[in-house]
Amino acid sequence: xxxxxxxxxxxxxxxxxxxxxxxxxxxxxxxxxxxxxxxxxxxxxxxxxxxxxxxxxxxxxxxxxxxxxxxxxxxxxxxxxxxxxxxxxxxxxxxxxxxxxxxxxxxxxxxxxxxxxxxxxxxxxxxxxxxxxxxxxxxxxxxxxxxxxxxxxxxxxxxxxxxxxxxxxxxxxxxxxxxxxxxxxxxxxxxxxxxxxxxxxxxxxxxxxxxxxxxxxxxxx
Amino acid sequence: xxxxxxxxxxxxxxxxxxxxxxxxxxxxxxxxxxxxxxxxxxxxxxxxxxxxxxxxxxxxxxxxxxxxxxxxxxxxxxxxxxxxxxxxxxxxxxxxxxxxxxxxxxxxxxxxxxxxxxxxxxxxxxxxxxxxxxxxxxxxxxxxxxxxxxxxxxxxxxxxxxxxxxxxxxxxxxxxxxxxxxxxxxxxxxxxxxxxxxxxxxxxxxxxxxxxxxxxxxxxxxxxxxxxxxxxxxxxxxxxxxxxxxxxxxxxxxxxxxxxxxxxxxxxxxxxxxxxxxxxxxxxxxxxxxxxxxxxxxxxxxxxxxxxxxxxxxxxxxxxxxxxxxxxxxxxxxxxxxxxxxxxxxxxxxxxxxxxxxxxxxxxxxxxxxxxxxxxxxxxxxxxxxxxxxxxxxxxxxxxxxxxxxxxxxxxxxxxxxxxxxxxxxxxxxxxxxxxxx
Numbered sequence: 001x002x003x004x005x006x007x008x009x010x011x012x013x014x015x016x017x018x019x020x021x022x023x024x025x026x027x028x029x030x031x032x033x034x035x036x037x038x039x040x041x042x043x044x045x046x047x048x049x050x051x052x053x054x055x056x057x058x059x060x061x062x063x064x065x066x067x068x069x070x071x072x073x074x075x076x077x078x079x080x081x082x083x084x085x086x087x088x089x090x091x092x093x094x095x096x097x098x099x100x101x102x103x104x105x106x107x108x109x110x111x112x113x114x115x116x117x118x119x120x121x122x123x124x125x126x127x128x129x130x131x132x133x134x135x136x137x138x139x140x141x142x143x144x145x146x147x148x149x150x151x152x153x154x155x156x157x158x159x160x161x162x163x164x165x166x167x168x169x170x171x172x173x174x175x176x177x178x179x180x181x182x183x184x185x186x187x188x189x190x191x192x193x194x195x196x197x198x199x200x201x202x203x204x205x206x207x208x209x210x211x212x213x214x215x216x217x218x219x220x221x
Numbered sequence: 222x223x224x225x226x227x228x229x230x231x232x233x234x235x236x237x238x239x240x241x242x243x244x245x246x247x248x249x250x251x252x253x254x255x256x257x258x259x260x261x262x263x264x265x266x267x268x269x270x271x272x273x274x275x276x277x278x279x280x281x282x283x284x285x286x287x288x289x290x291x292x293x294x295x296x297x298x299x300x301x302x303x304x305x306x307x308x309x310x311x312x313x314x315x316x317x318x319x320x321x322x323x324x325x326x327x328x329x330x331x332x333x334x335x336x337x338x339x340x341x342x343x344x345x346x347x348x349x350x351x352x353x354x355x356x357x358x359x360x361x362x363x364x365x366x367x368x369x370x371x372x373x374x375x376x377x378x379x380x381x382x383x384x385x386x387x388x389x390x391x392x393x394x395x396x397x398x399x400x401x402x403x404x405x406x407x408x409x410x411x412x413x414x415x416x417x418x419x420x421x422x423x424x425x426x427x428x429x430x431x432x433x434x435x436x437x438x439x440x441x442x443x444x445x446x447x448x449x450x451x452x453x454x455x456x457x458x459x460x461x462x463x464x465x466x467x468x469x470x471x472x473x474x475x476x477x478x479x480x481x482x483x484x485x486x487x488x489x490x491x492x493x494x495x496x497x498x499x500x501x502x503x504x505x506x507x508x509x510x511x512x513x514x515x516x517x518x519x520x521x522x523x524x525x526x527x528x529x530x531x532x533x534x535x536x537x538x539x540x541x542x543x544x545x546x547x548x549x550x551x552x553x554x555x556x557x558x559x560x561x562x563x564x565x566x567x568x569x570x571x572x573x574x575x576x577x578x579x580x581x582x583x584x585x586x587x588x589x590x591x592x593x594x595x596x597x598x599x600x601x602x603x604x605x606x607x608x609x610x611x612x613x614x615x616x617x618x619x620x621x622x623x624x625x626x627x628x629x630x631x632x633x634x635x636x637x638x639x640x641x642x643x644x645x646x647x648x649x650x651x652x653x654x655x656x657x658x659x
Contacts, residue, residue: 030434030499031433031434031436032434032435033434033435033436033437036474036476036477040477041476041477041478041479042403042478044394044402044403046373046374046396046402047396047398047400161320161373161397163320163322165657165658165659166659168658180258180259180319180320182372182373192373195372195373195374196372197257197319197372199256199257199433199434200372200433205436205476
């Protein structure tokens with residue numbers, strides 16, 4: 001199991017060697033289009049973002065709503081033993097984080113939250129290792145959470161419609177759990193404004209959406 | 222008495238293949254699913270058939286019928302469940318949510334949307350809720366058609382509008398839990414909304430399909446309620462009605478939901494299928510009245526273009542291509558034609574030059590074709606619209622299951638929906654219990 005974690009982190013480390021996402025000619029993840037101009041389109045609220053509690057990488061109890069207050073939040077659910085979509089999703093989050101490091105406004109106005117749905121394995125210590133490998137200096141706050149326990153986890157997963165199933169083969173090379181990658185864009189009023197699957201998790205697109213929400217907020221105030 | 226086929230030929234001949242059309246709804250299979258949901262890449266367990274009720278037949282209501290297709294099952298090729306909605310709504314198309322737990326089905330007449338719970342008992346779907354606000358919430362869109370899964374939401378195409386019952390319509394978005402989000406009206410000549418118009422912009426709708434890596438959405442065009450609820454033979458005799466058919470395919474900036482280019486595709490382009498290959502920047506559609514396969518493609522000059530690439534049968538016979546199904550390897554395209562009840566299979570390895578490689582008569586009429594992801598099994602149903610289906614002895618209503626060996630079809634089962642008093646079978650979706658096993 002440890003090897004899988006290391007593989008995930010190694011994949012993340014490889015990202016540092018990839019062409020910079022800030023390069024306008026670089027299309028990450030096979031995405032082949034020019035990203036939209038922020039503020040030129042609408043992101044209608046989909047639903048209130050649910051609250052819940054979790055443990056951060058130090059083992060402290062954190063409330064999801066507290067983490068969302070006053071910032072644009074990008075929340076994704078993963079598990080570190082995943083050998084399938086989670087590493088790719090994590091790389092996209094890493095790209096996004098790197099972009100916030102290059103923009104003081106983004107660094108101050110955005111929070112990334114990565115939450116594990118595999119608390120039996122993903123202890124705060126494991127999540128801390130993820131954090132150390134992935135955080136870019138000067139980037140937006142990036143929290144690495146895991147569940148306090150099964151009831152609290154089930155409550156959060158149900159609220160976000162994040163389905164997680166145990167695979168019939170626990171030794172499946174893709175990991176023991178089946179799930180869809182869903183990443184949520186949440187505005188400062190704790191409303192879900194977009195949901196990304198892996199097909200949409202283009203960091204340039206997420207960044208445009210974040211800036212769209214920031215422009216919207218600036219216009220309101 | 223003149224046949225419907227004769228009427229069609231006479232009208233289209235007289236009009237010089239004007240841009241009017243008589244079309245035909247269709248859709249669906251594992252290889253045409255939204256890219257945002259889990260796929261059944263192996264053997265499916267069930268085929269869910271959204272079935273239009275027939276007055277005086279059974280309970281007369283629309284229903285979701287479950288067919289067992291598990292090899293070796295004692296009930297293989299049989300109906301094992303039926304969930305009635307208790308009313309008749311012109312049952313037509315539908316689609317799963319992105320988590321594949323719910324099946325959204327719609328009624329073109331009443332504009333109701335019926336949401337079935339598939340995951341609790343995949344063999345016996347249950348109606349969970351009915352969405353009644355489609356017309357009011359959308360600002361007058363009528364005839365919810367295809368239901369296309371996006372992450373956490375459903376993108377519904379409309380076919381008509383409440384103002385005049387014509388073909389001008391919109392795309393309508395809902396959250397997965399049934400809350401209206403937005404309506405995006407199709408571009409017209411009067412209101413192009415920034416789109417480049419190749420020739421005409423009719424504002425009509427039919428199918429909607431996304432290619433995420435290109436941020437591209439394609440929509441096609443059919444006809445409004447004043448035509449799709451009308452008797453087919455009567456409509457064919459009405460020249461004004463026959464002018465009211467779609468002739469456009471629209472390319473949208475998907476993320477911004479903004480139309481970019483309106484292609485002129487005469488003859489009611491219906492189903493759209495994007496190729497799956499990671500470098501295959503193209504989609505197919507077929508035109509109902511003009512009987513052609515069209516290719517929408519990114520050309521070498523970096524521009525999206527549309528062109529006719531093959532005939533389906535003899536266009537002057539008006540075979541009416543309806544549903545199409547593209548194999549997961551992008552090499553084989555199944556095309557159903559309603560009037561002659563045939564499926565034609567094309568080798569589309571070169572998408573610019575499809576070549577027919579097989580032809581088989583499925584019944585006196587056929588509409589939908591669905592194939593498994595591995596391409597080994599193919600299913601067909603028959604109904605087009607209540608008032609457009611053939612009459613009397615020609616009114617075949619069935620689902621048929623076949624195996625496909627790459628060269629020919631091998632019949633496996635038939636369920637006669639008339640004999641079973643179920644109604645008119647339309648859209649099919651494949652199900653598997655393993656999707657929900659924990």
